[in-house]
Amino acid sequence: xxxxxxxxxxxxxxxxxxxxxxxxxxxxxxxxxxxxxxxxxxxxxxxxxxxxxxxxxxxxxxxxxxxxxxxxxxxxxxxxxxxxxxxxxxxxxxxxxxxxxxxxxxxxxxxxxxxxxxxxxxxxxxxxxxxxxxxxxxxxxxxxxxxxxxxxxxxxxxxxxxx
Ligand code: B12
Numbered sequence: 001x002x003x004x005x006x007x008x009x010x011x012x013x014x015x016x017x018x019x020x021x022x023x024x025x026x027x028x029x030x031x032x033x034x035x036x037x038x039x040x041x042x043x044x045x046x047x048x049x050x051x052x053x054x055x056x057x058x059x060x061x062x063x064x065x066x067x068x069x070x071x072x073x074x075x076x077x078x079x080x081x082x083x084x085x086x087x088x089x090x091x092x093x094x095x096x097x098x099x100x101x102x103x104x105x106x107x108x109x110x111x112x113x114x115x116x117x118x119x120x121x122x123x124x125x126x127x128x129x130x131x132x133x134x135x136x137x138x139x140x141x142x143x144x145x146x147x148x149x150x151x152x153x154x155x156x157x158x159x160x161x162x163x
Contacts, residue, residue, distance in 0.1 A: 018070035023051040023060055025076055025084035033075045033107055040139055041073065044146050057088055061095050068097060071149065073142070074105040081109030082119050089127040102149055106132030106141070 022037045024030065031053050038048045051063060064072055072092065076084055085105045092098045105128050110119070120131045132141045 020046040021069045021072045024053045027080045028078045029053045030077045072103040075107045077107040079111040093127040102129045104130040
């Protein structure tokens with residue numbers, strides 16, 4: 001056999017790609033949304049730490065504190081996304097190293113099928129860098145956001161101070 005191996009044989013590569021945390025929030029037990037996001041983000045060249053379903057707020061904050069990810073991608077599909085999202089983003093923003101980490105949320109955030117712009121604006125004002133409610137193509141939306149991150153820092157307009 002000749003040539004360079006395609007894998008590192010289970011070892012971490014010398015220059016690990018940046019890490020993205022994919023997670024649900026405490027109330028949400030759905031998992032295939034997380035698998036979808038993990039595959040999509042890995043395809044974009046990132047290492048993904050998938051925290052799985054029903055992640056308690058404290059666990060999410062602690063994992064993000066430890067990992068210092070390039071981005072946190074939160075998914076919610078059970079209809080509690082607005083409530084969970086408002087609570088979680090405040091806790092993330094209040095944790096010192098996470099005040100400026102790009103954090104996005106998406107999925108089926110409520111039960112009406114198309115979350116009103118007021119709720120999206122509230123989530124943005126509470127600290128999210130982007131809110132992707134179902135309707136737009138999720139892959140295109142997330143790819144677009146990642147490419148905009150690679151081009152420069154996320155827009156901070158509309159973000160309320162942490163606390
Ligand atoms: C399978 C399933 C379950 C399984 C989950 C098993 C598992 N291991 O995941 C079980 C049976 C456990 C379950 C339970 C419940 N479920 Co359920 N479930 C589904 C179902 C049928 C499929 C979900 C799925 O796997 N989809 C495949 C994945 C890949 O796609 P997705 O989840 O739709 O995510 C896509 C987008 O939302 C988007 N996306 C998601 N997150 C993010 C994040 C970002 C950043 C971006 C950009 C995009 C994005 O991208 C994904 C791919 O397109 C859906 C109905 C449906 N057909 O979608 C209901 C559904 C999600 N469930 C629903 C409900 C209400 C419940 C329960 C509350 C039911 C109950 N009364 O107990 C519980 C909630 C449990 C909990 N604590 O969360 C509702 C949610 C209603 C709403 N939001 O308006 C749905 C929509 C059914 C319905 N039409 O009413 N469920």
